[in-house]
Amino acid sequence: MTKKRVALITGAGRGIGRGIALELSKNGFALAGCDILYAPRERKTGLFEVKAAVEKLGGEFLPLRGDIASLGDHEIILRAVLRKFGRLDVLVNNAGVAPEVRRDILETTPESYDRVLSVNARGAFFLTQKAAKEMIALVKKDPAAKPAIIFISSISAAVSSTARAEYCISKAALSMAAKVYADRLAEFGISVYEVRPGIIRTDMTEPVREKYDKLLAEGLVPQRRWGFPEDVGKVVAALAAGAFLYSTGLVLEVSGGMDIRRL
Numbered sequence: 001m002t003k004k005r006v007a008l009i010t011g012a013g014r015g016i017g018r019g020i021a022l023e024l025s026k027n028g029f030a031l032a033g034c035d036i037l038y039a040p041r042e043r044k045t046g047l048f049e050v051k052a053a054v055e056k057l058g059g060e061f062l063p064l065r066g067d068i069a070s071l072g073d074h075e076i077i078l079r080a081v082l083r084k085f086g087r088l089d090v091l092v093n094n095a096g097v098a099p100e101v102r103r104d105i106l107e108t109t110p111e112s113y114d115r116v117l118s119v120n121a122r123g124a125f126f127l128t129q130k131a132a133k134e135m136i137a138l139v140k141k142d143p144a145a146k147p148a149i150i151f152i153s154s155i156s157a158a159v160s161s162t163a164r165a166e167y168c169i170s171k172a173a174l175s176m177a178a179k180v181y182a183d184r185l186a187e188f189g190i191s192v193y194e195v196r197p198g199i200i201r202t203d204m205t206e207p208v209r210e211k212y213d214k215l216l217a218e219g220l221v222p223q224r225r226w227g228f229p230e231d232v233g234k235v236v237a238a239l240a241a242g243a244f245l246y247s248t249g250l251v252l253e254v255s256g257g258m259d260i261r262r263l
């Protein structure tokens, strides 16, 4: 068993997941990352680029192929983490997708609804269920362990976007999943947190980059800049490191102040 605390990050192959991996590594975690972007020969993007970046920081990163929407992959992912490191201290449910096409709520298709919900909400819910059981077993073996589960939802859990209803609904569902898991797992000393990013510069927001450049310049976000993966990563690292041990169920926005109601 490794002496380091161990974190599993879903969707770690790029963007916010990558930023979380780098910050957790700087904080001494041994890491496993799963993604559908799994190409061992591809070193410029995806999990193996992240592995190289983590190793450059002196850390350890186990890349795992896995589709969070496919419940059969969950057991395989968790077994691989336990085989390599012998324990799981932190799960970061980060993998998520936006609708392939932004459509008005009056035109949302069942296919897009099911696709978005199955990754963002259903996948994270059932992976957490399995991971939580491993964490309960860990606490029984090592009462000093302070496991944590962190859900990366979105400001869209509470903010309406009429052109991507299925995304907003998936994040609202994820937000409630975080709350119910926080309630259920508190007795075991497992903390559960929800992190809500605002407008973060990643591949996911690339198609709407110009739109947001303009809105940011006009002052949509009080802090008047894009968020970056490391902004989210630093918050996740503080939560994972145990800076908020008496605050299970905490919801933290990382949005440059978008939650401030303004006149």
Ligand SMILES: NC(=O)c1ccc[n+]([C@@H]2O[C@H](COP(=O)([O-])OP(=O)(O)OC[C@H]3O[C@@H](n4cnc5c(N)ncnc54)[C@H](O)[C@@H]3O)[C@@H](O)[C@H]2O)c1
Pocket (backbone or CB within 6 Å): 010, 011, 012, 013, 014, 015, 016, 017, 034, 035, 036, 037, 066, 067, 068, 069, 094, 095, 096, 097, 098, 119, 152, 153, 154, 155, 196, 197, 198, 199, 200, 201, 202, 203, 204, 205
């Ligand atoms: N970028 C933003 O502005 C923003 C804002 C709020 C919330 N978020 C959330 O943050 C998370 C990360 O977003 P991002 O901007 O880094 O997106 P991204 O598209 O750049 O990266 C997402 C990663 O998840 C992986 N992934 C997608 N589906 C998967 C699946 N079924 N199984 C495993 N991996 C899968 C992708 O391959 C990719 O590597 C998502 O949950 C997203 O909804 C993003």
